Amino acid sequence: MTVLNNSQSHRKPPGQQWVAPEKWPIIGEREPRHSSEPWLLTLTVPSDSSDKELKLSLDQLNALPLSSITIDIHCVTRWSRKDMTFQGVRLSDLLSLTTVPATIKFISFVARSTRNHSTSMVLDDALKLETLIATHVDGEPIPSDHGGPIRNVVPDRYFYKSVKWLERIELLTEDHLGFWEAESGYHNQADPWLEQRYMAPTIDKRTAAALIASKDFSNKDLRSIDCSNRELTGLNAEGSLLRDGNFRKAKLCNSNFSNANLSNAHFESADLSNAKLVGADLEGASLVGANLSGADLTGCSLIGATFIEAGTPGAFFDSSTVIPRGLLTPLTPDQFVYVSSKIS
Numbered sequence: 564m565t566v567l568n569n570s571q572s573h574r575k576p577p578g579q580q581w582v583a584p585e586k587w588p589i590i591g592e593r594e595p596r597h598s599s600e601p602w603l604l605t606l607t608v609p610s611d612s613s614d615k616e617l618k619l620s621l622d623q624l625n626a627l628p629l630s631s632i633t634i635d636i637h638c639v640t641r642w643s644r645k646d647m648t649f650q651g652v653r654l655s656d657l658l659s660l661t662t663v664p665a666t667i668k669f670i671s672f673v674a675r676s677t678r679n680h681s682t683s684m685v686l687d688d689a690l691k692l693e694t695l696i697a698t699h700v701d702g703e704p705i706p707s708d709h710g711g712p713i714r715n716v717v718p719d720r721y722f723y724k725s726v727k728w729l730e731r732i733e734l735l736t737e738d739h740l741g742f743w744e745a746e747s748g749y750h751n752q753a754d755p756w757l758e759q760r761y762m763a764p765t766i767d768k769r770t771a772a773a774l775i776a777s778k779d780f781s782n783k784d785l786r787s788i789d790c791s792n793r794e795l796t797g798l799n800a801e802g803s804l805l806r807d808g809n810f811r812k813a814k815l816c817n818s819n820f821s822n823a824n825l826s827n828a829h830f831e832s833a834d835l836s837n838a839k840l841v842g843a844d845l846e847g848a849s850l851v852g853a854n855l856s857g858a859d860l861t862g863c864s865l866i867g868a869t870f871i872e873a874g875t876p877g878a879f880f881d882s883s884t885v886i887p888r889g890l891l892t893p894l895t896p897d898q899f900v901y902v903s904s905k906i907s
């Protein structure tokens with residue numbers, strides 16, 4: 564067993580918080596696609612004539628030289644988990660089974676899942692980062708909800724670069740964006756040390772200004788929209804896609820964000836009094852210093868959400884804030900302590 568070294572272990576990338584050691588959240592898909600076929604890992608290598616395919620059973624994969632690496636994992640929704648030891652086959656050892664043509668520049672990892680979930684990388688980056696085709700974590704087979712029997716693990720990239728239920732590895736001459744990268748605007752490099760969470764926003768300033776004036780965002784895809792400092796009392800944002808949206812210091816009293824996707828959105832010092840956030844996705848969102856008097860957070864998802872940060876006033880709650888206790892379990896320890904003390 565080769566033990567690989569990760570020099571970044573134990574450092575916390577900007578904007579991340581450590582989860583409690585016993586907690587490993589499940590993010591995204593929760594199970595592989597059902598199939599009676601045995602698990603084969605297929606490696607496809609394009610060539611001028613016809614594509615080459617190499618198929619490995621789990622036993623054949625495990626017969627290759629094994630490596631392990633101890634890393635911290637960093638989810639784009641702002642939680643990190645310390646000290647996870649993954650074991651498997653280094654991507655470089657797997658690729659040494661074939662000849663990689665010089666025209667190959669990218670690599671795509673594809674899941675056996677209902678949406679053929681995938682992610683891609685520059686091949687050189689994947690190799691330099693010691694990407695592992697992992698079968699074990701902390702000495703045990705990877706649990707199915709965390710991607711077993713095989714997931715790839717890319718150290719020092721947001722965890723969406725590590726595909727669960729890995730079934731196919733494609734070598735590519737041109738890049739092919741993965742699911743989250745294409746669907747949700749996640750950054751294609753995903754370096755947590757550079758906070759590469761999202762690609763540049765797609766809405767231009769003029770469109771944004773017209774939308775802000777209309778106060779109607781309902782059911783629209785407005786990823787990364789900038790509404791900081793805006794007067795948006797009574798905003799209708801029901802069901803809208805507002806990942807990475809910037810609502811810092813915005814006036815949002817009586818707004819409706821029911822079932823909106825607010826993952827990684829910024830609400831620092833926003834006025835959310837009497838806002839409806841029922842069923843909203845607030846994973847990785849920051850509510851530091853936000854006024855939540857009378858706000859309704861029933862059914863929200865709060866993995867990685869922030870309410871307090873050292874040196875700043877935390878979110879404001881009062882007896883009219885609706886936030887069922889059960890929602891607080893996925894919070895990181897500091898956040899849990901703060902919010903519990905405010906709502907008791």
Ligand SMILES: Nc1nc2c(c(=O)[nH]1)N[C@H]1C(S)=C(S)[C@@H](COP(=O)(O)O)O[C@H]1N2
Nearest residue numbers: 589590591592674680709722723725726727
């Ligand atoms: N097949 C598949 N792989 C996936 C995802 C997914 O939805 N489907 N989500 C990604 C994201 S965003 C993260 S943070 C990690 C989560 O892995 P975990 O559920 O084991 O914590 O898996 C990544 N790989």
Ligand SMILES: [Mo]
Nearest residue numbers: 590638639723
């Ligand atoms: Mo993620």
